[in-house]
Amino acid sequence: MKIFAFGSSIVSSYWNGAATYYRGCYKYLSRRGHQITFAEPDAYGRQQRRDSDDFSYVRSLVYQPEIDLDAMLKLAGEADVIVKHSGIGVDDETLERRILERQGSAAITFWDVDAPATIARMHADGNDAFRISMPQYDAVLTYGGGPWCREQYLALGARAYFSIYNGLDPETHHPVPLDVSLRCDVAFLGNRLPDREARVEELFLRAADLAPESSFLLGGEGWGDKQIPPNVRYIGHVPTADHNRVNCSAGMVMNINRASMASSGFSPPTRVFEVAGAGTCLLCDDWPGIDDCFKPGSEILVVKTAEDVVRALAEHDDASRRRIGEAFHSRGLRDHTYAQRAAQAEAAFEHCLRERALV
Incomplete structure (x- = not known):
């Protein structure tokens, strides 16, 4: 399947704790045969502090906030699965709303990398933009989870919920000599x-x-x-x-x-x-x-x-x-490997596509 993801950054870990998670999940989704495009804004100095890792498993797109959103959303419309990650830091509310305009036959998912913060925000404001639009998403995925997160998201109207935990990439995280x-x-x-x-x-x-x-x-x-x-x-x-x-x-x-x-x-x-x-x-x-x-x-x-x-x-x-x-x-x-996490994410996306085909 073709997966188009909007996230904070996959190429830079600078002020970006989700970088390792993105890399592990998408690297192993790619190895399962999926085509990954990861779009991230040129923001917070991250492009000036790119890490030296190999990111060849994704098509990496860097866009200018607000200016390039139309072009990015048009590209996203060609995918089978569109992912909006939480906490991008720029244009979040606009993306969360406008991504639904590109739905068609694509599965639209919200992949939360800070579920407690998102849930707290929705409870604090009944008019929160994502709280209003979230029931239109095919599923919510979270990088943590457990019973509390599942109960909260389902109570707030999520159609489906999946926990995809952080994991271990043995090619990246391994013993090295003491420094x-x-x-x-x-x-x-x-x-x-x-x-x-x-x-x-x-x-x-x-x-x-x-x-x-x-x-x-x-x-x-x-x-x-x-x-x-x-x-x-x-x-x-x-x-x-x-x-x-x-x-x-x-x-x-x-x-x-x-x-x-x-x-x-x-x-x-x-x-x-x-x-x-x-x-x-x-x-x-x-x-x-x-x-x-x-x-x-x-x-x-x-x-x-x-x-x-x-x-x-x-x-x-x-x-x-x-x-x-x-x-x-x-x-x-x-x-706890990312290969296992990627298989779980794949199953979540396939569930969404099956449900969408029934509509």
């Missing part, structure tokens, strides 16, 4: 966002305060003016191509979900699976559904407080961390 310049006891990669900052302060920065003899590494955008303990080294934005080096050079890597994701649960972010691919021990914040993905204690270590982090550092020596990392790696390869 001594990045060696540390605990690493965390994540942009500074309002609904994650308090959790980072507790689980990462306060833990560093409580463990002055340990070394901590902080990567991501926005932390430059943050007051941090002396045993925390800030390295700024880390391109996705360098994530393996960071993950494989840390004794443990930390995952900290945004507060909205932690509250709704069932939303393992890309960094969880990147670390699984590296085979490094993960310190994961606590949220509903994590044990559906990995087994706490033997495949991951769940931490709720800074004291839990300090305790994990003390109780797990190098051998213990390696065992946990290896089990984490094996489970990721068994149950």
Whole structure:
């Protein structure tokens, strides 16, 4: 099938946490024989910070916001499946409305990469543009999910709902040699966002305060003016191509979900699976559904407080961390690959096309 997707960016991970997810899903959809076009706006400086990955599995189109929408929508009208991803950042409301004009025989889907935020927005405003148009979409797909997201979307009028979790691409996320310049006891990669900052302060920065003899590494955008303990080294934005080096050079890597994701649960972010691919021990914040993905204690270590982090550092020596990392790696390869996610997305699209053929 021909799939035309509108999203924030597939070629740049700069201020774009969905990049790895887009790449994994569409790379393996392409390998299943589908033709993928991914259209993204020239916005937020992302085209000036393109990653060095191979994107030959998609036809990548970069358009000028507002100016090129007519041309992009005309091209989208030639597809079998049209996807509007959430959170593009420009022209979202216009695209969500005008994409329905191109329906014809094509399946029109909304693929949400931040379902808690979208759901909260629709509940806050009964006149929200997407809340009004969403029942006309053939399906909603979300990168997280679980019972709460499904119930909310169906209650708000979604025709069909599918959870397509983040995953592991073993060709992209894999063990590499340790880089001594990045060696540390605990690493965390994540942009500074309002609904994650308090959790980072507790689980990462306060833990560093409580463990002055340990070394901590902080990567991501926005932390430059943050007051941090002396045993925390800030390295700024880390391109996705360098994530393996960071993950494989840390004794443990930390995952900290945004507060909205932690509250709704069932939303393992890309960094969880990147670390699984590296085979490094993960310190994961606590949220509903994590044990559906990995087994706490033997495949991951769940931490709720800074004291839990300090305790994990003390109780797990190098051998213990390696065992946990290896089990984490094996489970990721068994149950959580992007090849599996792509098959799920394909099934969702085929469902939509079958339903549309009956109309």
